[in-house]
Amino acid sequence: xxxxxxxxxxxxxxxxxxxxxxxxxxxxxxxxxxxxxxxxxxxxxxxxxxxxxxxxxxxxxxxxxxxxxxxxxxxxxxxxxxxxx
Amino acid sequence: xxxxxxxxxxxxxxxxxxxxxxxxxxxxxxxxxxxxxxxxxxxxxxxxxxxxxxxxxxxxxxxxxxxxxxxxxxxxxxxxxxxxxxxxxxxxxxxxxxxxxxxxxxxxxxxxxxxxxxxxxxxxxxxxxxxxxxxxxxxxxxxxxxxxxxxxxxxxxxxxxxxxxxxxxxxxxxxxxxxxxxxxxxxxxxxxxxxxxxxxxxxxxxxxxxxxxxxxxxxxxxxxxxxxxxxxxxxxxxxxxxxxxxxxxxxxxxxxxxxxxxxxxxxxxxxxxxxxxxxxxxxxxxxxxxxxxxxxxxxxxxxxxxxxxxxxxxxxxxxxxxxxxxxxxxxxxxxxxxxxxxxxxxxxxxxxxxxxxxxxxxxxxxxxxxxxxxxxxxxxxxxxxxxxxxxxxxxxxxxxxxxxxxxxxxxxxxxxxxxxxxxxxxxxxxxxxxxxxxxxxxxx
Amino acid sequence: xxxxxxxxxxxxxxxxxxxxxxxxxxxxxxxxxxxxxxxxxxxxxxxxxxxxxxxxxxxxxxxxxxxxxxxxxxxxxxxxxxxxxxxxxxxxxxxxxxxxxxxxxxxxxxxxxxxxxxxxxxxxxxxxxxxxxxxxxxxxxxxxxxxxxxxxxxxxxxx
Numbered sequence: 001x002x003x004x005x006x007x008x009x010x011x012x013x014x015x016x017x018x019x020x021x022x023x024x025x026x027x028x029x030x031x032x033x034x035x036x037x038x039x040x041x042x043x044x045x046x047x048x049x050x051x052x053x054x055x056x057x058x059x060x061x062x063x064x065x066x067x068x069x070x071x072x073x074x075x076x077x078x079x080x081x082x083x084x085x
Numbered sequence: 086x087x088x089x090x091x092x093x094x095x096x097x098x099x100x101x102x103x104x105x106x107x108x109x110x111x112x113x114x115x116x117x118x119x120x121x122x123x124x125x126x127x128x129x130x131x132x133x134x135x136x137x138x139x140x141x142x143x144x145x146x147x148x149x150x151x152x153x154x155x156x157x158x159x160x161x162x163x164x165x166x167x168x169x170x171x172x173x174x175x176x177x178x179x180x181x182x183x184x185x186x187x188x189x190x191x192x193x194x195x196x197x198x199x200x201x202x203x204x205x206x207x208x209x210x211x212x213x214x215x216x217x218x219x220x221x222x223x224x225x226x227x228x229x230x231x232x233x234x235x236x237x238x239x240x241x242x243x244x245x246x247x248x249x250x251x252x253x254x255x256x257x258x259x260x261x262x263x264x265x266x267x268x269x270x271x272x273x274x275x276x277x278x279x280x281x282x283x284x285x286x287x288x289x290x291x292x293x294x295x296x297x298x299x300x301x302x303x304x305x306x307x308x309x310x311x312x313x314x315x316x317x318x319x320x321x322x323x324x325x326x327x328x329x330x331x332x333x334x335x336x337x338x339x340x341x342x343x344x345x346x347x348x349x350x351x352x353x354x355x356x357x358x359x360x361x362x363x364x365x366x367x368x369x370x371x372x373x374x375x376x377x378x379x380x381x382x383x384x385x386x387x388x389x390x391x392x393x394x395x396x397x398x399x400x401x402x403x404x405x406x407x408x409x410x411x412x413x414x415x416x417x418x419x420x421x422x423x424x425x426x427x428x429x430x431x432x433x434x435x436x437x438x439x440x441x442x443x444x445x446x447x448x449x450x451x452x453x454x455x456x457x458x459x460x461x462x463x464x465x466x467x468x469x470x471x472x473x474x475x476x477x478x479x480x481x482x483x484x485x486x487x488x489x490x491x492x493x494x495x496x497x498x499x500x501x502x503x504x505x506x507x508x509x510x511x512x513x514x515x516x517x518x519x520x521x522x523x524x525x526x527x528x529x
Numbered sequence: 530x531x532x533x534x535x536x537x538x539x540x541x542x543x544x545x546x547x548x549x550x551x552x553x554x555x556x557x558x559x560x561x562x563x564x565x566x567x568x569x570x571x572x573x574x575x576x577x578x579x580x581x582x583x584x585x586x587x588x589x590x591x592x593x594x595x596x597x598x599x600x601x602x603x604x605x606x607x608x609x610x611x612x613x614x615x616x617x618x619x620x621x622x623x624x625x626x627x628x629x630x631x632x633x634x635x636x637x638x639x640x641x642x643x644x645x646x647x648x649x650x651x652x653x654x655x656x657x658x659x660x661x662x663x664x665x666x667x668x669x670x671x672x673x674x675x676x677x678x679x680x681x682x683x684x685x686x687x688x
Contacts, residue, residue: 019327019383035255035316038647039610039639043319045580048395048419048427049388051314051324056127056146057488059160060522064131068494068516070437070463071403071411074382076326078225078248079257079314084583084647085154085222085665119582152668222646222665253645 038083045082052077120528123148127524134517136203138168153219158229160213169203171514173341173459174369175446175507176200177353182366184285186272186340188295191285191363199514202340205272209235215244223250231265239268242306257314267304271339274298278373279454282342284364297371302335320390325383332378342369343459346446351504354449370447372458380405395419408441409463426477431490433470439463445498445512461514466496472520483527490520564657570602571681572653576639578610579620581647587666588624594678595628601682602655608633610647650674654681 036044043049052058052075066072124147131140142164149157174181174194181194185204194200215229224247231242242265249258269275273295280297294300312326344353345368353367386399397417404410414434421427440463442456472490479485496513503512564572575591577584588607595605605628611617612634621630633639642651646664654660661677663670 032252032256034318035252036319037636037639038253038644038649039576039578039636040319041316041647042578042580042612042616043390044316044322046390048421049322049390051322051386051388053397054125054486054524056125056144056160057522057524059162060127060129060144064492064520065435068462068492068518069411069435069468070405070407070409070440071380071382071401071413071435073308073310073330074326074328074384074401074403074413075386075399076259076310076312076314076324076328076384077246077261078259078312079250079324080316080322080388082581082647083250083254083316084581085219085667119585 041082044080045084049080051080119150121150122529123150123526124528125524125526127522130519130521132519133168135199135201136169137201137516138166138170140164140166154225155218156216158213158215158217160211160215162209162211162233164209165207166209167206169201170205170340171461172200172202173372173461174200174344174367175346175353175459175512176510177344177367178506180366181353182364183342183369184282184364188273188283189285189287191365197510199511201514205340207235207237209233211240223254224248237269237271239270241266255316259310259312259314261308261310263306263308265306267306267334268301269304269335269339270301275300275302275335275339276371278337279370279457282365282369282371284358284362286362304332304334304336306330306332322388324386326385328382328384330378330380330382332380333376336374336376336378337372338458338460339371341372341458341460343372343444343457344368344446345370345449346504346507348448349505351446351507353446368449372460373454373456374442374458375407375456378405378407393421403437407463409438411435411437426475429474429476431470431472431474431488433468435468435470437464437466439465439499443499445502446504446507448504461494461496461516464496464513465499466494466513468492468494468516470520483525485526486522486524488520488522488524492516492518492520564653567604567653568657569655570604571598571655571678573603573605573650573678574608574642574653575605575648575650576608576610576633576642576644577648579616580611583666584648585620585624586668587648587650588626590666590668590671590674592627594675598678598682603678603682605629606631608638610634610636610639610644612636652677652681654684 047053062073124145126143126145129140129142129144131138133139142162144160144162146158146160151157172183174183176194176197176199178196180196181200182191183194183200183202184191185202187204190204192202192204211231211233213229213231215227217225217227219225227246229244231240231244233240242263244261244263246259246261250256251258275298277297277299283295283297286295308328308330310326310328312324314322314324316322346353356365356368358364358366380403382401382403384399384401386397389396395418397419399415401413402410403413412435416433417429417431419427419429440458442454442458443463443465444454444457445459447454447457470490470492472488474486474488476484476486494516496515498512573591573594575587577587591605591607595603607626607628607630609617609630609632614632614634617632642649648666650663650666651659652661660681663674
């Protein structure tokens with residue numbers, strides 16, 4: 001009798017929790033000393049250094065791979081760049 | 086119909102995220118110029134070998150920038166699809182006949198060939214609108230709507246996102262949520278799961294529904310993504326994201342079937358069409374998937390500036406409650422030339438495990454399944470993409486690029502599911518595809 | 530300017546200003562920038578860079594302020610933090626300033642002033658005290674920024 005694996009959810013629950021804690025930890029603790037001064041963001045301001053350089057191309061790829069594979073998305077948004085204002 | 090559509094909110098969010106949120110959030114403002122209007126357009130050709138899917142499309146993103154980092158983004162896409170797609174039945178030494186989704190015609194598969202449904206053509210149009218603006222100095226908000234429509238499928242969605250900067254903007258926290266409702270009205274009606282593929286019959290417009298069909302269905306998808314972006318040093322930017330996607334409702338592919346086979350030989354069981362009618366000469370059953378699907382992804386990306394060249398590398402791990410997990414490694418390496426043109430090789434590797442209910446065929450009598458699907462996209466396969474992109478600026482300063490890529494999927498049928506004569510046949514429809522894209526950007 | 534700091538901030542600013550002035554007169558490596566020479570005038574010190582889009586938005590406004598209030602004793606000094614002065618050349622060609630430009634390629638001045646955003650402006654009154662600063666430049670806040678300059682200009686410069 002085939003049915004949806006409940007064990008998978010349980011197993012990933014602890015993985016999820018640890019990952020979220022790690023993310024938050026990284027954000028609030030580890031990252032406070034990392035980085036550059038606001039006037040040192042010349043490289044980060046470049047177009048080719050943005051997390052998504054070409055949004056139309058990124059959306060094309062996401063659409064192709066979503067249609068042909070069982071995974072999709074996962075990417076976030078925001079951050080990087082010139083950090084102005 | 087081939088699932089070349091924005092079925093889930095993940096795709097819509099990804100589409101929304103990637104087309105809209107990625108450039109319209111206040112922080113990564115382009116420094117070179119500040120035009121009021123930015124147009125980003127692309128022509129795409131996607132073509133698979135063996136007479137399979139071909140897609141031609143026009144896509145665009147229009148951004149209108151208002152004072153103090155407020156941006157309105159409008160994205161659109163029009164796709165025209167044609168070609169054949171594997172229908173889930175397995176190859177066989179004899180001729181196989183199938184009733185087309187409309188129920189009004191049949192198509193045949195030659196002996197030994199992978200059965201493919203070639204009876205569809207479709208045009209899909211989609212639209213996304215997004216607004217982004219700062220809220221206070223270190224906070225931004227964005228909100229958007231999306232919609233798409235094709236012959237048998239409609240999608241509506243909404244999304245909301247926030248970012249918060251910390252540590253002199255070296256750290257950015259982001260949160261995005263999205264919800265969508267999709268309506269599925271397949272050609273010929275929604276098949277009852279595990280019902281048989283019937284003979285061809287001419288449908289009267291207002292006639293009774295065939296016995297193996299039900300009414301139109303819907304699907305709801307909710308997504309959330311949480312991310313941290315961190316400037317490591319002057320040349321290195323990293324991002325980590327966690328996302329959760331929950332779908333519920335009708336998650337089946339209404340056009341996919343499974344072959345009903347003999348327990349010993351593994352050959353499709355024969356069937357005789359009703360006298361006077363045309364129809365399948367073997368037995369096939371429509372697939373069934375759970376009505377709930379929860380996916381989680383862990384994603385990390387790094388962008389490294391190397392004296393002019395830029396390395397972009399990302400990794401994603403996905404796991405879901407259908408037993409599928411996948412790994413994706415994606416890398417781009419941009420090499421600029423002195424005249425401002427650039428070359429960008431691309432390599433992507435993808436691997437996934439099969440869904441728990443992935444079945445290459447159904448054995449009559451001895452097995453009883455709640456869920457089963459032979460859709461190759463739920464199978465066990467590896468894939469890679471290799472590509473090259475060349476970018477340049479026209480005489481008038483317009484940015485253009487040309488990208489050519491090759492995408493290959495190699496799949497494996499689970500060894501324990503192979504029965505008898507199936508062993509000698511190709512059970513997974515490997516994929517070979519070409520991606521060609523021309524992009525044109527201009528500003529006003 | 531939007532932010533008027535408390536007493537400790539004023540003390541810190543004055544200290545920084547002193548360090549700043551001392552650096553200007555004492556160091557051989559940096560181009561001399563002596564704030565003391567502007568005593569009696571209102572000085573706006575604006576940190577900018579060629580890759581900073583809000584800086585592009587602020588330059589026309591800075592020019593407008595300078596042309597409007599120079600006769601009343603306003604001095605504007607734009608401090609460029611580009612590591613390479615050539616990057617600034619194109620920016621300055623697109624947005625020619627009527628005010629003085631000073632170069633800070635190592636970011637020493639920016640560091641001493643504790644810059645937390647690009648651009649950042651400080652308003653220094655006629656007595657040499659930093660009375661206000663604003664992080665970033667918002668087109669919609671131009672009138673607020675201008676009001677702070679007017680307030681500083683209307684103050685008496687004598688102790």
